[in-house]
Amino acid sequence: MAVNDTLEGTHKIHEEAAAQRPGQLMPILNDFSQELTTLNLGPTHPATHGIFQNILQMDGERIVSGVPTIGYIHRAFEKLAERKPFYQITTLTDRMNYCSSPINNLGWHMTVEKLLGVTVPKRAQYIRVIMMELARIADHLICNSILGVDTGAFTGFLYVFQEREKIYEIYEEVCGARLTTNMGRVGGMERDLSPAALDKLRAWLKSFPAVMKEFENMFNRNRIFMDRVVNVGPISAEKALSYGFTGPNLRAAGVDYDVRAMNPYSSYEDFEFDIPVGTNGDTYDRFIVRNEEIWQSLRIINQALDKLPDGPYHADAPHYYLPTKPEVYKNMEALIYHFKIVMGEIDAPVGEVYHSVEGGNGELGFYLISDGGRTPYRLHFRRPCFIYYQAYPEMAVGTTLSDAIVILSSMNVIAGELDA
Amino acid sequence: MTPQDAAAPEAPVAEDPIKAQNAQVLALLTRLFGEGTFTNVNEPYGLLTATTTRERIHEIVAGLQQDQELKFHFLTTMCGINYPENPGQELGMIYHLHSMTKNIRLRLKIFFPIADPVVPTLTDLYNTANWMEREAYDFFGIIFTGHPNLIRILNVEDMDYHPMRREYPVEDGTREDKTDLFFGR
Numbered sequence: 001m002a003v004n005d006t007l008e009g010t011h012k013i014h015e016e017a018a019a020q021r022p023g024q025l026m027p028i029l030n031d032f033s034q035e036l037t038t039l040n041l042g043p044t045h046p047a048t049h050g051i052f053q054n055i056l057q058m059d060g061e062r063i064v065s066g067v068p069t070i071g072y073i074h075r076a077f078e079k080l081a082e083r084k085p086f087y088q089i090t091t092l093t094d095r096m097n098y099c100s101s102p103i104n105n106l107g108w109h110m111t112v113e114k115l116l117g118v119t120v121p122k123r124a125q126y127i128r129v130i131m132m133e134l135a136r137i138a139d140h141l142i143c144n145s146i147l148g149v150d151t152g153a154f155t156g157f158l159y160v161f162q163e164r165e166k167i168y169e170i171y172e173e174v175c176g177a178r179l180t181t182n183m184g185r186v187g188g189m190e191r192d193l194s195p196a197a198l199d200k201l202r203a204w205l206k207s208f209p210a211v212m213k214e215f216e217n218m219f220n221r222n223r224i225f226m227d228r229v230v231n232v233g234p235i236s237a238e239k240a241l242s243y244g245f246t247g248p249n250l251r252a253a254g255v256d257y258d259v260r261a262m263n264p265y266s267s268y269e270d271f272e273f274d275i276p277v278g279t280n281g282d283t284y285d286r287f288i289v290r291n292e293e294i295w296q297s298l299r300i301i302n303q304a305l306d307k308l309p310d311g312p313y314h315a316d317a318p319h320y321y322l323p324t325k326p327e328v329y330k331n332m333e334a335l336i337y338h339f340k341i342v343m344g345e346i347d348a349p350v351g352e353v354y355h356s357v358e359g360g361n362g363e364l365g366f367y368l369i370s371d372g373g374r375t376p377y378r379l380h381f382r383r384p385c386f387i388y389y390q391a392y393p394e395m396a397v398g399t400t401l402s403d404a405i406v407i408l409s410s411m412n413v414i415a416g417e418l419d420a
Numbered sequence: 421m422t423p424q425d426a427a428a429p430e431a432p433v434a435e436d437p438i439k440a441q442n443a444q445v446l447a448l449l450t451r452l453f454g455e456g457t458f459t460n461v462n463e464p465y466g467l468l469t470a471t472t473t474r475e476r477i478h479e480i481v482a483g484l485q486q487d488q489e490l491k492f493h494f495l496t497t498m499c500g501i502n503y504p505e506n507p508g509q510e511l512g513m514i515y516h517l518h519s520m521t522k523n524i525r526l527r528l529k530i531f532f533p534i535a536d537p538v539v540p541t542l543t544d545l546y547n548t549a550n551w552m553e554r555e556a557y558d559f560f561g562i563i564f565t566g567h568p569n570l571i572r573i574l575n576v577e578d579m580d581y582h583p584m585r586r587e588y589p590v591e592d593g594t595r596e597d598k599t600d601l602f603f604g605r
Contacts, residue, residue, distance in 0.1 A: 070573065070574065071572075071573060071574035071575060071576075074574040074575065076583070078559070078584065079583060079584055079590055080590060082590065083590040083591070114465060115465075239547070241493050241494055241520075242493075242546055242547040242548065243547045243548050244494070244495060244496075244546070244547075244548030255520070257520050262520075262523055263523070351464055351465070352464050352465075352469075353464065353465045353467075354465075354467055354516060354525070354527070356496075363496070365496065365497055365516075367497065367499065367514070367516070369501070378499075378501050380497065380499040380514075382496060382497040382516075386551065386555075387497070387548055387551065387552070388548075389551075390547070390548065390550055390551045391547070419574060420574075
């Protein structure tokens with residue numbers, strides 16, 4: 001029997017099973033007339049970039065069905081958040097999408113500020129924009145370069161990882177940490193951009209475009225790379241919307257939805273940038289959209305740096321903004337507020353607020369219900385990759401194992417965010 | 421605390437265009453689904469919020485999705501909630517819908533007794549509802565009728581309780597070494 005006949009038979013079984021159980025993504029195949037192999041991909045597999053498992057049914061090289069299992073690093077963030085004062089929840093958020101933790105931190109601060117009705121000064125907003133765009137570049141660099149590694153091109157990864165390292169050095173100057181940044185405070189930033197941070201940022205802005213150009217030269221029209229990614233794992237715009245795709249993955253499918261443009265926050269309306277969209281939503285489109293977003297992020301950073309206003313870097317909200325250490329040592333009021341905030345003695349107003357930011361991989365939402373206490377009554381994170389990862393079996397079925405790895409890689413699924 | 425209390429007061433500075441848009445959407449909602457369908461209508465921080473019943477939620481969401489004017493094509497998120505002090509309405513589901521063409525967000529809530537936590541599924545309308553509902557089942561024990569694969573998603577399968585319910589504290593209540601005489605925790 002020819003290979004294609006076998007394949008057709010498998011797809012027929014798959015379709016019949018799907019018709020019998022509508023809505024079921026992963027039909028359980030009990031037909032033993034075909035010789036299917038069960039392949040356990042994960043939970044720890046060098047090619048999955050995180051701890052999640054897929055039990056694949058393989059017909060030779062082809063994937064017939066896949067059942068994802070997630071939750072291996074679930075840490076009950078939503079439950080923990082019901083116990084923690086607002087400023088302590090920041091450290092939970094940067095452990096979600098750890099490839100772009102500043103976006104998570106600052107998104108959370110903006111949610112709390114929205115609840116409290118605190119307006120952050122322009123300078124702090126611009127610094128936040130710079131940091132969030134740096135985080136987006138770091139996130140996209142990792143995703144795209146790892147996609148290269150998964151197709152067998154290691155050079156690009158090593159090359160741009162140096163640049164990510166420089167971004168992390170800028171983080172260090174701004175908040176003192178690299179990975180779990182705990183950046184900013186409710187009400188602004190915890191410190192102003194130091195001269196060292198500005199120097200590093202300016203130097204990086206000069207050196208990075210050349211590297212990015214070279215990275216693009218290496219991949220964008222590379223025949224071997226394109227053979228591996230073009231038309232692999234495509235998803236239509238309707239399907240992508242139904243699956244709750246957001247971020248670059250949705251834009252690659254041709255929907256120009258970007259939270260930064262649609263519901264601007266933190267003064268994004270002041271900057272000029274384009275929203276790149278793809279056409280077929282395949283792996284290649286996702287790759288190209290991310291690359292283009294890096295250029296757009298650079299544009300935003302340059303504009304923000306040029307227009308960086310003078311003024312305070314935090315709001316005048318002593319009840320909520322954690323005072324700086326030198327202030328606490330010198331000043332009685334600062335000491336009192338520091339004590340009250342750290343001990344969680346300051347109650348938040350009653351209210352419920354949904355705030356979303358454009359995270360590295362999609363719309364990162366915070367739904368906060370406050371009953372007027374020191375902690376949220378309920379906090380729900382809209383974690384973009386938890387929502388779109390459920391489309392993975394559908395995208396992987398019918399492809400080969402090597403394609404499935406590439407699709408997974410291009411979806412930018414971050415285990416910490418997936419499991420929260 | 422009741423869900424009515426949880427609903428926030430008006431945003432400090434209510435922006436007029438948002439208010440006008442919400443009023444329009446609300447008018448359309450009442451026209452489509454009839455008077456009295458929605459209770460507790462308010463707009464905390466500019467996001468139109470309404471409470472309805474579990475009997476009608478599926479029909480309403482389907483109607484909103486198919487409505488040519490509103491086109492709520494996108495289910496942003498849904499989550500469970502537990503108010504133990506609300507007899508008969510202990511558990512709830514909160515849906516966030518988004519109309520990308522008009523850029524309107526809408527929050528729908530339903531409440532139901534904890535003894536009978538059965539809600540219709542939305543998986544036939546949005547593929548994305550699948551895992552969200554599994555998450556709500558996992559953490560709150562809400563049963564979604566018609567869901568194709570309602571099993572735990574983040575917790576282990578042999579867990580025998582639903583941990584996000586308020587009856588399960590984060591810390592062990594019997595421990596004394598963590599009690600603080602001055603601050604009461």
